[in-house]
Amino acid sequence: MQKLVVIGAGMASGRMLEHLFEAAPGAWDVTLFNAEPRGNYNRIMLSPVLSGERSYEEIVTHDAAWYESHGVTCRFGERVVGIDRARKEVIGENGTVAYDKLVIATGSEPFMIPLPGRDLDGVIAYRDLEDTNRMIEAAAPGARAVVIGGGLLGLEAAAGMRLRGMEVTVVHLMGHLMERQLDPAAGYLLRRALVDRGIEVLCSANSKEILGENGKVRALMLDDGTELPCDLLVMAVGIRPAATLGREAGLAVGRGIQVDAQMRSSDPDVLSLGECVEFEGQLFGLVAPLYDQAKVAAATLLGEEAVFTPREVSTKLKVTGCDLFSAGDFAEGPGREDIVFRDPARGVYKRLVLEENRVIGAVLYGDVADGNWFYGLIKDGTDVSDMRETLIFGPAFQGGAPADPMAAVAALPADAEICGCNGVCKGAIVAAIQNGASTLDAIKATTKASASCGNCAGLVEQVLAVTLGDDFVAPSARPMCACTDHPHEDVRRLIKAKEIKSMPQAMQELGWKTPNGCHSCRPALNYYLIADWPLDYKDDPQSRFVNERNHANIQKDGTYSVMPRMWGGMTTPDELLAIAAAAKKYNATVKVTGGQRIDLLGIKKEDLPYIWADLNAAGMVSGHGYTKGLRTVKTCVGTDWCRFGTQDSTGLGIKLEKRLWGSWTPHKFKLAVTGCPRNCAEATCKDLGVVCVDSGYEIGVGGAAGMELKETEPLAKVATEQEVIDITVAFLQLYRESANYLDRPYKWIAKTGGLDWIRAQVVDDLENRAALIARFDISQSIYQKDPWAERATPEYQRAWAPLADLTQEAAE
């Protein structure tokens, strides 16, 4: 009998032995080593064991009787420490064994991040039954665990421990969970599902050090200093092929043990399979291809012809109630296209990646019923051009009928629910239409469909279109951009109604059609979230136009202009000296602007943090000449000097500017205060202008002098400065809360149907005015900070300089 030695009793080798014994019973004398003190079991089912849904006994694949009946010599709990290929011997911890053929199936090793403290007791990986039992034992009520890594394994560990009653925190380096499979919006869905289970999830969190006490783990410290107390720390950040034995034995090893399509290593008598191998540069981390390898390896041992070809793989997240399926290759790439479908009401996300009319990848969340159908399309390389439009709806919508985007809606049964809030099904809507309702509003009025959150408005319109055919008149509101069907108004309303507080949440709940928006919707969403949730939302610089990210105005040659604030147009000799010094130092062109201040043009990006520091030192702050925010408050000299002045227009202008600066608005916002109706400060063409008169102050709004020329319309006439300030703040806040992004106030006023509505809210209704002011002040508590002062730091000096300079190196 030929002697076969197998190193590693894992999922791959177990399957190989089955094939071998089936095809040629008794042909081999097998010795099976395993470092774990047990034989083959179904490793992927460790998660159900952890969560308590299965027992270890249930996942054993080969028991003692099986090994005995096939004459396998089991050396479990014994690690192989070397291979002597010259003598054809395997060296185990307890002695050597000779082989004719050797199979290395050592799987992989969990990667441990080299953090200080990683050797402390209680720091474990998630790979085998020992790790699993360790987690189960730690699970006393009130015990805490931290999991580093928000991928499949980490989340399964977290969910399992949580089910056993532990307090669990997942720490994930990337901005959202399972970033390889999911876009940020779908990552948000998954995160929400985990948070609902009581798991804390920290994304963009970088671990710094593991803290211990008496040799035992006590907490994980993040690089921002946060300490997360824990009794157990699980690292699930990735795996590496366990190829050391092969390397030391002199086999060809890249990242894994290199094998040919017959699973032979560089030594024909040594085969290898499983996660420890590398085949044509590829590594493996899921079982399906390993089972194919097992078949091929068995055939090779039997002297038969067989060829291993890697296949597309699919995975499921094994967390009960979180349905996630992914298959194939879902990275973006040249010539690849995404089809994204989101059903916010059901929490469903589906994404297909297409290349040359073939599906090459699929990710499903929430509804994974069609997973295998998509997987089939991927494996078979089916040409999907004919069903492209309806592909994402799954197999139920394919078939004889010609492909039509409306087909999916047309095919919905009468009892399909369209409006989740009010429980209105398709049949009820169709009946309403047959009774004469022919617009969205009429449907709303008669059936209540889309009358609450409004999310299903698009679907209702499709039902209208399908039912009315040519009689259907499409509504006029234009979508924000190609990423969504919602117009700006809807998005603003829904962000408030559904308390949407993050960009991924917005894109998911509102059914965005692209993975992460575009240059047109992202700045708008970022603004809406800032305006509505100043305390909860974190500003996203990457969703801002360059000027607002760099806090200066970009020029045609890529340099920037820098414009400090000059409150109400007033300055001092010292400020002017500092501006002059900065202009010389940074070689700037100096210009007096149309907004009563001084612009320094032609500054290099890397100099910005330095010039800001210089201007800050002289007491100046950013003039925000680059923002959709408060710009200047122009004033005239007023009663201080002018023989016609009726009020202190300069002083009032300065007060207004000091109150409003730093606030973000839908478009830029400019004010002026002029001392008499001669109007030297041009107050009648500003977004808000104050004209001082003997008896008080006339406030006008909605002026413009840019692409359109508009005179202000009178909003109110008041007696005191305080009223001017209050009404101005309230008007600005109402504009902030309800205008579309990039609508100047005059456009917004026109869309709201005139000044009456606005006057009622900010002038007549005092309670409402006070509420608007209070909300503005909350926002200012966060945003009224000089962006220059915050960025005139060494950190920004580094971040704003080139990342590297290769001109030097090339010269060397």
Add this chain to the structure above:
Amino acid sequence: MSWVDIGALDDIPAQGARVVRTKLGCVAVFRTADDQVFALADRCAHKGGPLSEGIVHGHKVTCPLHNWVFSLETGEAQGADSGQVPTFPAKIENGRVLLDAARLQQESAA
């Protein structure tokens, strides 16, 4: 290829870019939301705008000056605009970003 380490992946904000000075002029190194890196000449094919300062969405960037959109993969202008920006090999290894130095020089020699 001769890969040269230009910095840590973490030094580039996700959905953002950093600039590397080379003999060919500045190269913009982008990091996308799915954590891939792409290197393109930092000069828009339209009027030379700094693409490194554009908004990154998907595997595309919008030029900050006049909103042309370019594929980060091919450097090609998207939609109705036409033009192409040179691209350079880039990759991530162990959290470091690498550019192909040989390629950067070969271009300058040509």
